[in-house]
Amino acid sequence: MSSETKQILTTDGIPLEVSLKKAERKNKIKAFLLVAPLLFFLIITYVFPIGDMLFRSVDDKMVTQMLPKTFKAMETWDGKELPDEEVFAAFHEDFIKLVEDKREGKLSTQLNYTKNGFKSIIKKLRRASKKFEEGNYKEQIMAVHKRWADVEYWRAIQRRAPEFTGQKYLKGMDMYVNEEGKIVSVEEDRRIHRVLWLRTLEIAFFVTVFCFLMAYPIAHLLATLPMKYSNLLMICVLLPFWTSLLVRTASWMILLQQQGIVNDFFVGIGLVADDNRPEMMYNKTGSYVAMTQILLPFMVLPLYSVMKTISPSLMRAGKSLGGTPFVAFWKVYFPLTIPGIGAGCLLVFILAIGYYITPALVGGASGTLISNQIAFHMKSTLDWSFASAMGLMLLSGVLVIYWLYNKIVGIDNIKLG
Amino acid sequence: MSKQKDFVKFENVDKSYDGKVLVVKNLQLDIAEGEFITMLGPSGSGKTTCLMMLAGFETPTNGEIYLGGKAISSIPPHKRGIGMVFQNYALFPHMTVYENLAFPLRVRKIPKDEADKKIDKALSMVSLQGFASRMPGQLSGGQQQRVAVARSLVFDPQLVLMDEPLGALDKNLRESMQYEIKHIHESIGVTVVYVTHDQSEALTMSNRIAVFNDGKVQQLSSPDELYEKPVNSFVAEFIGENNTFNGEVSDISGGKCKVKLSNAEITANPISVKSKGERTKVSLRPERALINPKDKMDNIHNGKIEEVIYHGDHTRVRINLLGNPEFILKVPNSSANLDIKLGNEIKIGWNSEDARALDPK
Numbered sequence: 042m043s044s045e046t047k048q049i050l051t052t053d054g055i056p057l058e059v060s061l062k063k064a065e066r067k068n069k070i071k072a073f074l075l076v077a078p079l080l081f082f083l084i085i086t087y088v089f090p091i092g093d094m095l096f097r098s099v100d101d102k103m104v105t106q107m108l109p110k111t112f113k114a115m116e117t118w119d120g121k122e123l124p125d126e127e128v129f130a131a132f133h134e135d136f137i138k139l140v141e142d143k144r145e146g147k148l149s150t151q152l153n154y155t156k157n158g159f160k161s162i163i164k165k166l167r168r169a170s171k172k173f174e175e176g177n178y179k180e181q182i183m184a185v186h187k188r189w190a191d192v193e194y195w196r197a198i199q200r201r202a203p204e205f206t207g208q209k210y211l212k213g214m215d216m217y218v219n220e221e222g223k224i225v226s227v228e229e230d231r232r233i234h235r236v237l238w239l240r241t242l243e244i245a246f247f248v249t250v251f252c253f254l255m256a257y258p259i260a261h262l263l264a265t266l267p268m269k270y271s272n273l274l275m276i277c278v279l280l281p282f283w284t285s286l287l288v289r290t291a292s293w294m295i296l297l298q299q300q301g302i303v304n305d306f307f308v309g310i311g312l313v314a315d316d317n318r319p320e321m322m323y324n325k326t327g328s329y330v331a332m333t334q335i336l337l338p339f340m341v342l343p344l345y346s347v348m349k350t351i352s353p354s355l356m357r358a359g360k361s362l363g364g365t366p367f368v369a370f371w372k373v374y375f376p377l378t379i380p381g382i383g384a385g386c387l388l389v390f391i392l393a394i395g396y397y398i399t400p401a402l403v404g405g406a407s408g409t410l411i412s413n414q415i416a417f418h419m420k421s422t423l424d425w426s427f428a429s430a431m432g433l434m435l436l437s438g439v440l441v442i443y444w445l446y447n448k449i450v451g452i453d454n455i456k457l458g
Numbered sequence: 459m460s461k462q463k464d465f466v467k468f469e470n471v472d473k474s475y476d477g478k479v480l481v482v483k484n485l486q487l488d489i490a491e492g493e494f495i496t497m498l499g500p501s502g503s504g505k506t507t508c509l510m511m512l513a514g515f516e517t518p519t520n521g522e523i524y525l526g527g528k529a530i531s532s533i534p535p536h537k538r539g540i541g542m543v544f545q546n547y548a549l550f551p552h553m554t555v556y557e558n559l560a561f562p563l564r565v566r567k568i569p570k571d572e573a574d575k576k577i578d579k580a581l582s583m584v585s586l587q588g589f590a591s592r593m594p595g596q597l598s599g600g601q602q603q604r605v606a607v608a609r610s611l612v613f614d615p616q617l618v619l620m621d622e623p624l625g626a627l628d629k630n631l632r633e634s635m636q637y638e639i640k641h642i643h644e645s646i647g648v649t650v651v652y653v654t655h656d657q658s659e660a661l662t663m664s665n666r667i668a669v670f671n672d673g674k675v676q677q678l679s680s681p682d683e684l685y686e687k688p689v690n691s692f693v694a695e696f697i698g699e700n701n702t703f704n705g706e707v708s709d710i711s712g713g714k715c716k717v718k719l720s721n722a723e724i725t726a727n728p729i730s731v732k733s734k735g736e737r738t739k740v741s742l743r744p745e746r747a748l749i750n751p752k753d754k755m756d757n758i759h760n761g762k763i764e765e766v767i768y769h770g771d772h773t774r775v776r777i778n779l780l781g782n783p784e785f786i787l788k789v790p791n792s793s794a795n796l797d798i799k800l801g802n803e804i805k806i807g808w809n810s811e812d813a814r815a816l817d818p819k
Contacts, residue, residue: 361535
């Protein structure tokens with residue numbers, strides 16, 4: 042349209058657009074008021090916590106606030122040789138204040154995260170500092186322990202100066218910033234998180250594959266059976282939704298344990314020897330079986346809703362045109378179900394990647410996922426910032442998958458029902 | 459090659475879905491090669507079931523179907539080589555028009571250049587050249603319908619089945635498509651079995667029409683014969699408009715019969731009545747009855763005009779005649795019939811030959 046298009050006026054001379062906006066304003070306000078409660082609810086329960094999590098995962102103010110003068114004095118220090126008296130005096134001043142508030146223990150814990158060995162020398166410094174004389178703090182502090190005269194330790198303190206840090210993220214990938222300020226991996230035998238990330242991806246991937254393989258025929262059956270049977274089948278599919286997740290997981294524990302029903306059955310039909318019952322729980326198998334069963338409806342429902350819309354005459358057309366049943370299925374039916382497959386797989390994968398209760402109960406040591414590690418840090422080590430960092434890494438991983446899916450398949454093709 | 463008389467043959471075919479009701483009862487039907495045959499009937503009459511059995515999507519409960527002399531009950535649909543046009547077109551929505559047409563050729567492993575020629579030919583047959591790269595969703599209903607027809611013909615099948623293909627189109631488009639399909643049939647000489655519940659569609663297009671009701675073929679004959687000479691009252695009522703008189707045969711002789719109504723007697727043509735005293739339903743086409751007949755007719759009665767409805771090219775007149783208040787006349791608008799006014803008494807006449815005394819049902 043050219044810019045010369047005449048502005049259309051209503052009969053009373055007001056531009057049509059203005060008039061239209063005015064007429065629609067009332068409805069817009071009404072609509073907004075209707076969604077407002079949900080919007081506030083989302084902000085409070087979703088946006089705010091995630092923002093807080095993001096903040097926590099990078100927040101490193103604690104040390105910054107404990108040693109304000111020291112860090113101020115350190116601004117001019119180049120970090121090559123031991124800092125001069127000014128820094129030592131400032132550190133002494135900060136430290137005395139911390140001892141008065143009985144917070145030096147926290148400082149030692151925090152500094153110990155950065156470099157091992159701070160705990161003992163801070164304890165020693167506290168005792169010695171009571172007898173310190175005024176002036177020449179450098180000499181006095183260095184005399185407390187030889188590590189206080191080591192430039193490495195002062196550098197470690199300096200590294201804690203920034204208020205924000207990404208080190209929790211590095212830790213989540215088994216990496217850290219070494220003395221020279223480079224990002225390196227931790228020793229091989231201490232790399233626990235990478236294994237967990239990979240395992241999480243692997244389990245989520247295979248659970249998605251298993252769910253797909255099982256759900257596709259069920260969904261097809263649901264979509265093609267006459268109403269009275271398909272309703273019954275639908276109830277069977279939905280039944281798990283109405284049962285507590287914990288109960289379902291617990292029932293899998295009963296089924297899968299070594300003296301459990303499945304093993305008894307295998308022994309009964311002579312598949313395995315009684316003294317050689319396979320372990321189907323507290324390992325990956327347990328996680329696979331239980332998670333597949335629990336996530337199955339999330340695959341069935343989107344597939345079903347898509348298949349329901351595919352006219353049976355399409356398959357017939359495929360066959361009448363000379364395609365074998367397989368060709369008709371593969372060339373005609375299957376491509377039409379891709380929106381449902383995409384939706385189902387995305388749903389199951391995203392749910393599986395953050396799954397928590399089931400792997401915690403039936404996963405054992407080799408079947409736990411990253412979410413269990415997050416929970417561990419939330420509840421046991423109380424390292425919330427680390428838990429937040431991993432949580433956010435998980436979230437961004439999901440977003441990356443979502444983005445990839447959009448690139449490859451296109452999000453418009455998704456159909457959830 | 460001489461045309462085969464029984465190119466498609468239904469022999470004693472029964473079909474039941476639930477083991478309780480027969481949807482198709484002892485069907486006998488021969489279809490000649492190159493013929494355009496229509497299965498016409500109300501919904502639930504078994505016509506679509508017959509088509510599905512022929513296509514291979516349903517199996518006969520009893521009896522056998524032959525195609526070109528071969529029994530086909532055990533041949534799966536994809537090996538029958540029958541083209542089919544479905545009610546809702548059943549175009550593959552994720553494929554372009556070209557790909558839709560290429561599908562039957564690809565599964566037959568026809569080389570690409572030859573396939574392209576066939577596709578071009580098929581598209582030009584339905585005048586859709588230049589639409590090859592469109593998706594079905596971008597086409598109008600009529601265009602989709604043409605694509606479906608082209609797709610059913612592109613692999614040169616000897617037999618094409620059409621299952622109410624025009625049902626979803628509007629009236630004008632439906633009529634033009636009827637002629638188009640008829641012309642395609644005439645130009646390539648393929649055998650067509652067409653299913654519809656629309657009698658005008660059946661009358662316009664077919665060589666022969668099989669009227670289905672209650673799982674049985676009621677009458678199988680050419681359109682004109684079907685219309686002019688229905689063999690039973692179902693066909694008479696189903697095809698076209700029909701005036702009926704219920705009565706009892708009072709006399710039957712010399713190819714004519716007298717039928718006694720409640721308050722009068724009329725002369726009729728005995729079709730399914732044999733003897734005196736039988737109940738009968740006399741059927742008369744509205745256009746066979748004339749107002750104030752000049753020729754000598756053996757039935758002339760007085761009636762009162764109850765309703766006059768203007769229809770553009772003709773006027774429908776409802777007359778209370780011989781105790782039948784629903785007697786319909788169609789009067790062409792060209793003739794200046796000044797007598798046709800509400801409440802007028804007029805004379806109605808018809809030949810006994812056109813009044814067919816059928817089963818009473």
